[in-house]
Amino acid sequence: MAGRLRFLKANGNHCAGAQDLFLQSMVKWAVDVAVMSEPLGAVPPLAVRARGHGYVAAVRGEITIVGVCFSPNRDLPAFERFLDSLEPVVGQLAPLQVVVMGDLNAKSTAWGNPHTKPKGRELEEWALTAELSLLNTGTVQTCVRRSGGSVVDVSFATPTIARRVEGWRVEVGVETLSDHRYIRFEVSATPAGRRSPASSSSSSRERSRFPRWALSRLNRELAEEAAVVGRWSLPGSAELGVDEGASRFGDVLHNVCRAAMPPIGRRPPRVRMETVWKAIK
Structure with missing residues (x-):
């Protein structure tokens, strides 16, 4: 991966205006990887690795991006089933470089909410099980409505990618024509002095002992x-x-x-x- 990749995440709420504005923002910011929850109509052709209800995994260079979305109207058992279905998908991809991002409507203090709810607790444990690192920083609300705001848009990555993520932020004051704000970050090029595969596998075995x-x-x-x-x-x-x-x-x-x-x-x-x-x- 030469240079760096620019990521953009949004929720279109099935709105044509929000989707058009999202495409304009991609051009304006020279975005390389874009993830939209609740898009309107057909999506561009993708190199799909996996697809299921509420998620799709696509490849961009050496990175697999998993876009996810879960309705706030569905209950905790349904959320648990969703995570159970997603876990083997991420597990199969995890030897590679994986980014998981989307709107899961799960609240936790770990990613900036004032309180942790049951879905947030489930998502925390799921991410630990999948050995994913949280990318969210700060407490800026990602979803703002008249009834109040919350942080429900989350980003995770495998450790090799997480170490190269820079500038994760919620764009405040940027029009989206949606109740969700844009999320942006960059992934830098592979650092010099990258460890050999043998060294990496040895380190993985060492971690598994603990x-x-x-x-x-x-x-x-x-x-x-x-x-x-x-x-x-x-x-x-x-x-x-x-x-x-x-x-x-x-x-x-x-x-x-x-x-x-x-x-x-x-x-x-x-x-x-x-x-x-x-x-x-």
């Missing part, structure tokens, strides 16, 4: 109790060498995490109540 935890589901009371129990198992600092002490302390922290929150990994399939009911019958 578990990750669903911090949003932390039970603080259990964590405190586990920490007290762990402290009882440690001898005095004078009885341990530095290396052994660090190792024992790491074991205690690991046990505290295991006791107080579930690990992050491929999420187990959810058991639906209707499935249980059918089994009982």
Whole structure:
């Protein structure tokens, strides 16, 4: 990838005027990659990698872009099913360089909302499971309506891309003819001194040795109790060498995490109540 790629994200609300203005903005800002939720009519030809209800994955150079959209009128179980369907798609693409961006109508303090809602919590854990880095910065509202505003447009990327993202921002004061503001950022060229594939795979294996935890589901009371129990198992600092002490302390922290929150990994399939009911019958 020579130079840098300029990204633009919008929501057209199926409005012809908003779509025309979006196309003009693409030309004005010399945009290389554009993602529009709720477009009007046919879209330009794409090198599609995957497509499903609420998402499409297309290729631009060495990057796969996954555009996503989820209606605010659908409930939490539907959102969970949507993320479950999206997870294997991103998982198959993730060895490559992937950017996921769109309007998911999920609110979390992680990307600038005052409070975290259930859908936002689900999306946080999904992104952790998929090993995606959040690109959003700041608290500027991405959707502004008469009833109030919120941050519901989110951007994620695999770590190799996230490290090269510059200038992620919400365009304030720019007309869109939509209740959603434009989001822009740039992805710089591959940095010099890029690691060899062998080094990268070795690093991936090294990271896989360390578990990750669903911090949003932390039970603080259990964590405190586990920490007290762990402290009882440690001898005095004078009885341990530095290396052994660090190792024992790491074991205690690991046990505290295991006791107080579930690990992050491929999420187990959810058991639906209707499935249980059918089994009982």
